[in-house]
Amino acid sequence: PLVLGIESSCDETGVGIVRGTRLLANEVASSMEEHVRFGGVIPEIAARGHLEAFTPTLRRALDTAGVSLDEVDAIAVTSGPGLAGALMVGLSAAKGLAMAADKPLYGINHLVAHVAVGLLDTAEGQVQSLPPNTGALLVSGGHTEILRVGSLTDDVQLLGSTIDDAAGEAYDKTARLLGLGYPGGPAIDAAAVDGDPKAFRFPRGLTMPKFEGSAENPGKHRHNWSFSGLKTAVARAVEQFEKAGQPVPVADIAASFQEAVVDVLTSKAVRACQEHGITTLLLGGGVAANRRLRQLLGDRCASAGIELIIPPVKLCTDNGAMVAALGAQLVAAGASPSSLGIPADSSLPVERVSV
Numbered sequence: 001p002l003v004l005g006i007e008s009s010c011d012e013t014g015v016g017i018v019r020g021t022r023l024l025a026n027e028v029a030s031s032m033e034e035h036v037r038f039g040g041v042i043p044e045i046a047a048r049g050h051l052e053a054f055t056p057t058l059r060r061a062l063d064t065a066g067v068s069l070d071e072v073d074a075i076a077v078t079s080g081p082g083l084a085g086a087l088m089v090g091l092s093a094a095k096g097l098a099m100a101a102d103k104p105l106y107g108i109n110h111l112v113a114h115v116a117v118g119l120l121d122t123a124e125g126q127v128q129s130l131p132p133n134t135g136a137l138l139v140s141g142g143h144t145e146i147l148r149v150g151s152l153t154d155d156v157q158l159l160g161s162t163i164d165d166a167a168g169e170a171y172d173k174t175a176r177l178l179g180l181g182y183p184g185g186p187a188i189d190a191a192a193v194d195g196d197p198k199a200f201r202f203p204r205g206l207t208m209p210k211f212e213g214s215a216e217n218p219g220k221h222r223h224n225w226s227f228s229g230l231k232t233a234v235a236r237a238v239e240q241f242e243k244a245g246q247p248v249p250v251a252d253i254a255a256s257f258q259e260a261v262v263d264v265l266t267s268k269a270v271r272a273c274q275e276h277g278i279t280t281l282l283l284g285g286g287v288a289a290n291r292r293l294r295q296l297l298g299d300r301c302a303s304a305g306i307e308l309i310i311p312p313v314k315l316c317t318d319n320g321a322m323v324a325a326l327g328a329q330l331v332a333a334g335a336s337p338s339s340l341g342i343p344a345d346s347s348l349p350v351e352r353v354s355v
C-alpha cells in the first residue's frame with residue numbers, strides 16, 4: 001500500500017511516504033533552533049512550529065515521492081505518546097487530509113513506529129524484515145525503553161524503561177552542567193573524544209542486586225534504568241573543581257559520563273534480550289547517533305550472538321517515514337482504520353500499536 005505518514009510528537013514535523021517497505025519520501029522540518037535559547041523543547045513553540053511547517057513539508061514529500069494525495073491508500077499519523085499540543089497539530093492535519101481526500105486514517109504509536117522504520121528498504125540499509133521476536137532499544141530526548149516486538153501490528157511488550165530521565169535528557173542536562181550547550185548529545189559525543197572514560201567512576205543506576213535480582217527471580221528494576229543519580233554525580237564533580245579554583249576537566253567528565261550511560265544502557269538491553277529469547281535488536285531514537293553507544297552495543301551484541309540493526313540516523317530520529325512504515329504494516333494486516341475522532345494521547349502505552 002501507498003501510505004502517507006505524519007509525525008509531530010516533539011519538535012520534528014515529519015511527512016513520509018512509503019509503498020509497502022519502499023521509502024519514497026522523508027521530509028523533516030524541526031523547530032529545534034527556536035528551543036536552543038531555552039535549553040529544552042518548549043511545548044507551545046513546538047506546536048506553533050508544526051503549524052507553520054506542516055504544509056510546506058507535506059508539499060515537499062509529495063513532490064519528492066512524485067505522487068498525488070489522490071493516489072495514497074491511507075494516511076497514518078502519530079497519536080501518541082508525545083507533547084499533547086504538538087500531537088494535536090499533526091492529528092488535526094491528518095484528519096483534515098483524510099476527510100478531504102476520503103482516505104482511511106490510522107492513528108499510530110510513535111514508539112512502535114521507531115521499530116517499524118527498520119523494515120524500510122533504503123539506499124543505505126537493506127533490512128526488509130524483522131523476525132517475529134525482535135527487541136528494540138529506543139533512546140531519545142523523551143524515551144529510554146526496551147521493547148519486545150512479537151508482531152508490529154498487534155504484539156508489543158515493554159520490557160523495561162527509565163524511571164526518571166531519558167538518556168538523551170541526561171546528555172542534555174549534563175552538557176548544560178559542563179557549559180557545552182544544547183542539544184547536549186552531539187556536544188558530549190564530541191567532547192568525549194579527547195577525554196578519558198575511566199577518569200571518573202560515575203554510577204550505573206539500578207544495577208544493585210536488590211534492584212536487579214536474578215534471571216530466575218528478577219527484581220522490579222532488572223530491566224529498568226535510572227539516570228538522575230548520574231547527573232547529580234556529575235554536578236558534584238564539577239562543583240569540587242570549581243570550589244578548589246581548578247579548571248573543570250570537561251573532556252574527562254564528558255567521556256566518563258558517556259561511558260556510564262552507554263555501559264548501563266547496553267548491558268541491561270543485551271541481558272533483557274538474552275532473558276527473553278531475542279536474537280535481533282534494533283536501535284532507535286536520536287541517541288542512536290552516539291558513536292560510543294554504537295560501538296559498545298555492537299561489541300556486546302556480537303559477544304551475545306545478537307544481530308544488531310541500526311537504521312540510518314535520519315530514520316532513527318523522529319520522522320514521518322516511520323509512521324508511514326507502521327501504517328503500511330497495519331493496512332497490509334487488514335487492521336481497521338481509526339475513527340476521525342481519535343484524540344491525542346500524550347501517554348499512549350506502547351502495547352497499543354494503533355488507536
Ligand code: ATP
Pocket residue numbers: 009010011012082140141142143167168169171172183184185186189285286287288289290291316317318
Ligand atoms: P522523542 O523523545 O519524542 O523521540 P526527541 O526530539 O526528544 O523526541 P530525538 O530528536 O530523537 O528525540 O533525539 C534528540 C535527543 O538525542 C537529544 O536529547 C540529543 O541530545 C540526543 N542526541 C543527539 N545526537 C546525540 C549523540 N551523538 N550522542 C548522544 N545523544 C545524542
Ligand code: MG
Pocket residue numbers: 010011012141286318
Ligand atoms: Mg527531536
Ligand code: FE
Pocket residue numbers: 110114140285317318
Ligand atoms: Fe521519537
